[in-house]
Amino acid sequence: MHAHSQALVGELTRKALEFRIDVLNMVLTNESGHIGGSFSVAEILTSLFFHHLRIDPDNPKWPDRDRLVLSKGHACPMLYANLAHRGFFDPAELTTFRSFDSRLQGAPDSNKTPGVEVPAGPLGHGIAIGAGMALALKQRSSKPSSQSAPSSRASAGRVYVVLGDGEIAAGVIWEGALAAAKYRLGNLTAVLDYNGIQQTGATADRLPLEPIADKWRAFGWHVVEVHGHNVAEILDTLDRCDEVHAQPSIIIARTVKGKGVSFMEYDHRWHGKSPNDEEYSAAVAELEKEIAKWQN
């Protein structure tokens, strides 16, 4: 039994499908961008942006806001789609992605795009930066807040870091993981988009990560595993991790690279290439068919 209504779950599931079409349109603009990892992280980001995160698009720098760090910065087409539809900027701007003079850079730029907290793109930064953010929010929460929260939650914000699986090969991920455990950062939750495929092939063949849950447990983290395309499971798990106060949490989300378009799924070649017209039309048709199932 899930804590969230079927209507909410259905709405977020539909949005995640719609945002995949945005991603296809964005990548098509300059025939460049990352589809596979944007699709695998769709339900994770949409669950965060459209339900879980305490954020205010009209006040993106609100000091007590929740922080979202997309550590796997190349999946920014999906981040931008979420930010735009959540109200941080006009969705009409999405197709300027990777164009000259666009606010939507090839990798996230916190100085250009409202709602982006830190640059990303070079991989591996999310955990250590998230730990620093969580430390700052812990310091803030020990002092009275100058602005009240828009939700029922009175405390300072929490930090959510979305990781790719390939990027946790980077040593600084584990440096940051140790620091987060040392400082008992219960206000930090990471979500691992565990799609098992990176730029040139299977993660297991590049640098094996298993036993992945045991590794994080050994580093002092609270670990939960979920189906990463199941919105109900994601929402419930995010709630539960918020109740863990003495250690950071990581949600290991089993996902499918390219999820939502049959011929892109499980195929590393869709990590960073643009579809041709025929592929684009076929992909949109598949997604629209799926979206229709979720219309109420």
Add this chain to the structure above:
Amino acid sequence: MAELVSMRKAYGDALVALGHSHSDVMVLSADVSNSDFSFMFQEAFPERFFDVGIAEQSLVDVAVGLANGGYIPFANTFAAFFASRALEMVRTHLCYGNANVKLMAAYSGLSPSFDGPTHHCITDLAIMRALPRMTVIVPADTVSLTKLLPAVADYEGPVYFRINRNEVPVIYGDDFKPVIGKAHQVRQGADVTIVACGLMVSKAIEAAATLETSGISARILDIHTVKPFDREAVIEAARETGAMVTAEEHSIIGGLGSAVAEVTGEECPVPLRRVGVNDRFAETGPYEAILQGYGLTTQAIADAATSVVKAKGAGAAR
């Protein structure tokens, strides 16, 4: 001979004072707090001090997160590690991301002399100066350090602050008022300008006294802010004295000497010599011996000044 005072002790004192005046300053360390004296802040403000272990990349990234939360993090480790191991973090998040993080680069130049070339840092000015948005500061003595540190805290944006490990001569009195981005004229002079930073300012002062006895009047500019570079002060000095010498505890490639050469080359070409480490690694040994052995001496500055003054005369005669 000027009084010698420990730069790292002065840094520890200045950091504690900063903790009192700035409640939003947080201090981070990568397990060298008893080397760089940031332990003094830890003792005074334990709840505002974070040791992330021997993990310099994490050190910089955690500081970025603290800055995102509105604090002013002062990250502490050796210059060599900021300017090499953690450099990608510095470039991407401090500079591209414009994070308000202050890098306290201890054991700079050849000052960790006994630790040898692995710990010396003679390429950091070149590296940090090339990064857009970075501010690079090199205090010449303990007074300069003490006056500049609160200015760094109040200065918005990423700063690289280069600190000598050792006892260095005190140059300035309490009336010294350094301004970030502005060169300080230490000494008036008409025949040649010695542009120096850090410890080499004190050696420039000694060199100028020597030169005076042989009838050469040397001006001295202390470039405590290597970036943003005070172009106007350097151009004016080049125009008025017609000959330049640079002196830095750094490779002659890419640092202060290069900055002066770039600006004078474009605006006012004059004879120029660079005193610094000549594109090589140094070695282990006592500080003064290493400085002597690798050409960072009063005599080297005086010889360079004599040579550019001669070159200027030769040019004028043609």
